[in-house]
Amino acid sequence: MEMKSAVAALAALAHEGRLNAFRLLVRAGRPGLPAGELARRLNVPPNTLSGNLTILSHAGLVEGRRAGKSVIYSARYGDMTRLLQFLMEDCCAGSSDICAPLRDVALACACEETEPS
Template identity: 50%
Template sequence: MDEPHLIDAFGALAQDTRLQVFRLLLSAGPDGLPAGEVARRLGTPHNTMSTHLAILSRAGLARSRRESRQVIYSVDLETVRGLVTFLVQECCGGQPERCAALLDAAMPASSCGPLPGSCQPACAA
């Protein structure tokens, strides 16, 4: 990712409600959630939520698709990958074994397991 896109993405996440929306969509996985459901779960008025979802979409963090009368939002995992890559690119001076604690914190063993429809990976036993 180039620097302007990184700045847009981090800027979009630098607001409480949008960060909550992002985390909710991330937990929903690739199936995403209808915009109304996102608003309901976070207790945010629909018109306010539309603005937040639009900002996340413009920043490349969320994408939408129409299913009948609903607009479904999900996290754009490629953008998330770009953000994470940027953050850890220089981690530990090219010695990945020194970053084990960081990776363990990001992917605790409790999140492991092959879950259908989930973005959680299966962990090696």
Template identity: 50%
Template structure:
């Protein structure tokens, strides 16, 4: 990820509803959640949710997947990994052992 992409991702996550959507989709895992259900769970109007989903997808943090007539959204873990990698690119001035606790905290067995 480059600087512009990082700024887009951070801006997308810098809004309360979009942050809630992203965290919800991370918890949901690879099966994702249909767009309408996301709006219902977060008590948001579907038109508004559609705009939030578009911003997150444009930032590379989520992706839509068609499931018949339904569109499910899934957290894009590659986008998240790229964001974290950019943010930590020069971590600890060449002493990676200092970054190990952060890396362990964001590493999962998923």
């Protein structure tokens, strides 16, 4: 991942509403959630959610697809993985005890293998 893409993704996540929406979509898995359901679960007005999803989408973190009259949003797991890899790229400075807790968190993740999106 390039620095510019990482900065855009981190900037998009540096807002409580967008971070909450992204985390909810990550938990929802590949099927994602309809925009209306997402707004209800987050207790935010649809226009506020729409603005937040647009910013997350431009940052490459979420995507929407039409399903009838609804738009279903889902996390872009491949791009999320690339962002995490970018953040961890220079981890440890030769000292594995620094990153061992992060490795343990990744191994404990109940997520299934994801392919790049």
